Amino acid sequence: MKDILTTANAAELLGVSIRTAQLWVESGRLPSWKTPGGHRRIPRQAVLDLIEETVQEPVDLGANAVILAGKGRASDWVEVGLPGSGLLIDAAEDVGTLRKLLEPAPPTLLIVENAEDAERKKFVTAISGDPRYRQTLVFTMTEKGAGSPAARGDKRIQMQMLASVSAMSAAVIDHLKARLLDNGDGPSFARPLNEKARLEAVRRSALVGSGADSRFDRLVRLAAYVTRAPIAMFTLITKDQQWFKSRVGFDGEGTSRDWAFCNETLVANEITVIEDLSRDKTFETNPTLEEPYGFRFYAGAPVRDPLGFALGSVCVIDTVPRSLEREERDALITIAEAISNLIRLTLTGKQDPSKSPPALEPARLGG
Numbered sequence: 473m474k475d476i477l478t479t480a481n482a483a484e485l486l487g488v489s490i491r492t493a494q495l496w497v498e499s500g501r502l503p504s505w506k507t508p509g510g511h512r513r514i515p516r517q518a519v520l521d522l523i524e525e526t527v528q529e530p531v532d533l534g535a536n537a538v539i540l541a542g543k544g545r546a547s548d549w550v551e552v553g554l555p556g557s558g559l560l561i562d563a564a565e566d567v568g569t570l571r572k573l574l575e576p577a578p579p580t581l582l583i584v585e586n587a588e589d590a591e592r593k594k595f596v597t598a599i600s601g602d603p604r605y606r607q608t609l610v611f612t613m614t615e616k617g618a619g620s621p622a623a624r625g626d627k628r629i630q631m632q633m634l635a636s637v638s639a640m641s642a643a644v645i646d647h648l649k650a651r652l653l654d655n656g657d658g659p660s661f662a663r664p665l666n667e668k669a670r671l672e673a674v675r676r677s678a679l680v681g682s683g684a685d686s687r688f689d690r691l692v693r694l695a696a697y698v699t700r701a702p703i704a705m706f707t708l709i710t711k712d713q714q715w716f717k718s719r720v721g722f723d724g725e726g727t728s729r730d731w732a733f734c735n736e737t738l739v740a741n742e743i744t745v746i747e748d749l750s751r752d753k754t755f756e757t758n759p760t761l762e763e764p765y766g767f768r769f770y771a772g773a774p775v776r777d778p779l780g781f782a783l784g785s786v787c788v789i790d791t792v793p794r795s796l797e798r799e800e801r802d803a804l805i806t807i808a809e810a811i812s813n814l815i816r817l818t819l820t821g822k823q824d825p826s827k828s829p830p831a832l833e834p835a836r837l838g839g
Contacts (some may be wrong), residue, residue, distance in 0.1 A: 475516045479504075486522065494520075495600040510555055533607055533669060535780035536782045537581035540570045540592060541637075545585065548637040554581075556739050558664025560780050568597050577779055578608050580666055583644065585633055587612035587835040600628065609758065611644060662735045662754070662755040670738070671711055673781035677815065680708050680715050684779070687814055691807050692718040692786065698803040699771065699796060701788035706775065706811060707734050722789075731760055737772040737785045743805055745771040748793035768793045771801075773808035778816045786811060 477485070482502065483493035495510060496502040502515045502522060503640050537559040539549045546563040553561045559580055564570040573579075582599065584592055596612055599605045606627070613633035629647065634640045648665045664670060674680065688706050696704035703721035707714045713734040716725055729735070736754070737744040760767045772787030786808040796804070830832050 477514045477516050477519060479512050479514065483518050485516075485519050486582060488626070489628070492600060495597055498597065498601065501601050501603065517791045532577055532779060533580045534577035535666060535669070535673070535776070535782070536560040536562055536579045537583065538570065538573050538579040540567065540585060540595070541565050541583075542585040543635070545637055549583075549641070552637050552641045552682040553741075554641055556645060556649075556665060557581075557648060557743055558666040558738060558782065560741070565569060567591055570595075572812075578605050580669060581609050581611070581644075583611045583613065585613045585640075586615070587630075588614045588616070600693075612648075613640065638816065661730050661732075662739045664738050666781075670783075673779065674708060674710055674783050677708075677777055677783055677819065678784065679717055679815070680710060682717070685718070686802045688718040688811060691811055691814075693720055695788055695804060695807045696720050697784055697808075699788045699800045701769075701771075701790050703789040704787070705789075706784065706786050707732065707772075709734055709738060714784070717784075727760075731758060731768040733767075733789075734772050734785045736770075736789055737787070738782050739773055741774060743771070743773040743801060743808075745796055745801070747795050766791045771796055771804060773805045775808050775815070776812045778819055783815070 479493050479497065480490050480506055483490045486493060490773055493502065494512075497504045497514065502514055503518045504512050507513060533556050535558065537554055537557065539546070539561065541563050543565060544566045550561050553559075554810040562573040564581075577650070584596055586592060587596055596610065599608075609627050609629070611629045611631055613631050615633055631643060631647075634643065645665070680785065692704045692706050696702070701721075704719070705722065706718040707717050708717055709729060709732060712729050713726050714729055714734060717720070733746065733749070733755070736746070746755075747769060748754055748760070749761055749770060754759060759765070767789050769790035769792065770787060772785035774782040775784050776782055786804060788804065
């Protein structure tokens with residue numbers, strides 16, 4: 473009967489692996505029944521309904537990787553991270569704690585070490601059958617896993633667990649880079665590996681091309697003041713442009729993205745300081761190192777949206793090589809966090825961007 477499908481037929485129609493279809497059946501996401509011979513059968517309409525549901529309900533992923541680490545490895549994961557991925561790192565060593573890290577949004581990436589453990593295996597099965605995590609890339613690491621990554625569907629990757637967290641992180645990064653290249657997405661400048669999702673976050677923010685905002689302007693001026701820098705900016709990085717939402721000490725509303733030092737901040741995913749740009753080969757052809765600009769110093773801290781995606785940075789620039797004192801670094805990070813909070817308040821509708829807070833009255837001496 474053409475209106476009744478086998479699990480293999482359903483998997484083909486859904487574009488997933490047979491194992492994924494089986495997990496959806498087991499979780500109840502795909503209604504089914506057993507024949508007298510013990511074979512699963514699935515209504516075609518249930519599959520079509522699931523396809524429609526997937527199309528109609530896109531999932532907003534958080535810009536984080538959540539790791540269910542092996543015993544004693546969580547702190548190592550937080551320290552090592554996933555360099556260049558653009559992802560924030562959260563790690564736990566038990567399923568209960570991990571579930572708390574999966575809120576408020578499903579992560580971009582989930583790594584489960586020792587996935588052969590019964591409790592962890594059950595957890596992975598539950599995640600695989602939960603539609604909220606259908607866009608989350610899940611790595612399962614097992615002691616006897618494949619020596620190289622083995623795909624279990626587009627979003628499910630099995631790998632062999634390695635003794636070193638650094639080696640495990642590098643293996644994941646290599647796989648992420650391969651996926652990016654497979655998509656024909658070879659970069660012409662430094663970009664984080666979550667670039668596609670990051671660009672969508674920039675678009676969703678609706679900040680690029682928006683009008684002047686005194687709240688951001690004041691914080692950018694403060695960044696210039698506390699770091700003693702002649703130039704400060706709040707930049708938003710699009711696919712091929714860096715656009716200045718606020719700026720002091722520089723004319724123009726933006727530049728080509730390949731001029732942007734902030735690309736390095738996006739990739740590092742943390743405050744980035746380049747004390748002498750002229751000594752860094754990454755920028756040897758960057759026109760801003762020549763006259764009339766003559767830039768030599770850069771420091772930038774990421775500005776994030778509510779889901780943690782780096783939209784751009786708060787950065788300061790100087791025309792002489794120099795460094796930042798610890799207090800100046802902390803101040804730049806704090807200013808970037810303040811701008812991120814303003815963006816969060818605006819996007820969640822808690823503050824009207826067209827209205828600035830009232831000016832503070834000067835304190836009166838003598839009571």
